[in-house]
Amino acid sequence: MVNANDNRYVEVQGLVKWFGNDRAVDDISFSIPRGKFLTLLGPSGCGKTTTLMSIAGLHTIDAGSIRVGGVVYTSKAEGLFLPPEKRDIGMVFQSYAIWPHMTVAQNVAYPLEIRKVARAEIDERVAAVLRLVGLADMADKLATQLSGGQQQRTALARAIVSKPRLLLFDEPLSNLDLKLREQMRVELKRIQHEVGITSIYVTHDQAEALVMSDEIIVMSKGRIQQKGGPHQIYARPVNAYVSNFIGVANLLKGRVVEVTAPGRGAVEIEEGGRSIRLPCRLADGIGPGADAVVSIRPENVRARRENGDGRALEGEVIQAIFLGNCVDCRVRWGEYEWKVLAHPRDRLREGEKVYLRLDPEHTLAVLP
Ligand SMILES: Nc1ncnc2c1ncn2[C@@H]1O[C@H](COP(=O)(O)OP(=O)(O)OP(=O)(O)O)[C@@H](O)[C@H]1O
Ligand SMILES: [Mg+2]
Known part of the structure; x- marks a missing residue:
């Protein structure tokens, strides 16, 4: 049973990550209410991916803590580190990272199979999620027979099918052409809203951030410059x-x-x-x-x-x-x-x- 305060469903406190002599993430803190869509926005090298990887447990951190849904993912002070596979996170990246030798349905079913969900339930959930992402007709196609947009929908379906605690996106649309990207922004936001999974989205594209986000964090050089809703960030910048x-x-x-x-x-x-x-x-x-x-x-x-x-x-x-x-x-x-x-x-x-x-x-x- 999750007992986290829903307003602070995700809570990142004083996160610091060094690479050699570079402080890639320099003491950032933020929280996200349950079910909301937060975007980390900033130029290349400002620490967006490093923040995401730290939340996913793919980086160890040098200071701070990360909690999601009442579960401590990592706390430097308490010496706690939950391994990535126990964090219950769905991820979608720029590279589609779907398996070419499997069909769309097999790709999407995979996270449920490793959780040993019963076959009938797998089939039902895969069908439902493929309908949600608009790929119901593609279930039996090989992943390699899909367009870029369809591959990214497959990756999204695979990330949400197990209803993870958190969804992480790292520039998932940047390989698509402009028209498809604009269409997918709206689509992806609709799907996230429908499934209601709390999401963190990384982009350097301000239009993308404005269209999709409940809240935006603008980053520069490993630090947070401002956090606020799209309208607030645009109409009331602080600096x-x-x-x-x-x-x-x-x-x-x-x-x-x-x-x-x-x-x-x-x-x-x-x-x-x-x-x-x-x-x-x-x-x-x-x-x-x-x-x-x-x-x-x-x-x-x-x-x-x-x-x-x-x-x-x-x-x-x-x-x-x-x-x-x-x-x-x-x-x-x-x-x-x-x-x-x-x-x-x-x-x-x-x-x-x-x-x-x-x-x-x-x-x-x-x-x-
Ligand atoms: N594995 C690593 N080893 C060493 N330095 C790294 C590593 N990963 C990131 N960095 C450095 O940390 C800083 C932040 O990198 P990060 O990948 O988080 O930026 P980003 O905001 O995601 O940029 P981009 O928009 O280009 O993806 C950069 O200066 C980068 O060179
Ligand atoms: Mg990055």
């Missing part, structure tokens, strides 16, 4: 790194000159010898006088031909690329080049003078 890694942002250096209410105030930025004061939201940990970076998404900059109240920033359109539903613009403002997503009906043209207007709600002062 310039996260702001820049997720989506596109205009980033300008400044200083907090006023705090008007909790989380609200103004920053001053210098441009072309002038000081400009921008009302904004303040990220956590940003107080009066602090150096900050102002982060503004291109879709939150309004570009108009008129100055209105005279307080807009005057610039020149130096690029306007029509993309159908929007126009991707660059606007020169002193030394700075704004990225602006304009509406096609505004018909901005290269060489034109424009006035940029910023919304204080979508102007964020974040940590540098």
Whole structure:
């Protein structure tokens, strides 16, 4: 009987992993509620796979502890290490890792066979899970006769058929072409939601993370930069790194000159010898006088031909690329080049003078 608090179904505390003189994972802690889908997102080498392998028990760790569903997987302080085969984890990797000499059904049945589940039950569960992943018609095909997407569905079916305590995914879609990848993101999320198995997903693809996750952890150099829901990570990044890694942002250096209410105030930025004061939201940990970076998404900059109240920033359109539903613009403002997503009906043209207007709600002062 599992007695874990469901809000902390997975609990990683102070995890550290060294490789020689490199600290690949540098004191990270997080928890995942039961049934949720968490993504570790970050650039190559930031420690995503190392974290996953530590949870799977394929690496020993140098400090910290990992608990899942009330079971201690590893605890350095207590000297405990549960071997990987006892952790009850399903895994799906980039390489499909399915057995070529077996049929789809045989591949999927394998985890149940090693658990000595009765034949009739195996057949029933394999059929059900193949229906779930959309491979019911492929059961008797050899794994080698499948497309990349079908092979990855087979690997997923094999990972979930035994209803493991936890699912781990390491860039499972990165070998697929873009179209299939986009389709599989939605599909995989649907299947995970349906089976309700708590999942940790590793990717360096921010779009993938935004589409699939209940929560995202943005990592850099073995450390956690921010953890939050997709919307929160995108709309309320805590620092310039996260702001820049997720989506596109205009980033300008400044200083907090006023705090008007909790989380609200103004920053001053210098441009072309002038000081400009921008009302904004303040990220956590940003107080009066602090150096900050102002982060503004291109879709939150309004570009108009008129100055209105005279307080807009005057610039020149130096690029306007029509993309159908929007126009991707660059606007020169002193030394700075704004990225602006304009509406096609505004018909901005290269060489034109424009006035940029910023919304204080979508102007964020974040940590540098
Ligand atoms: N087995 C190993 N031996 C030595 N160093 C390793 C080993 N595995 C990983 N590292 C190092 O640890 C760091 C983190 O690697 P890791 O594989 O976790 O990164 P990652 O975030 O998964 O990157 P990618 O997106 O490229 O897969 C890197 O600097 C890497 O070189
Ligand atoms: Mg990796």
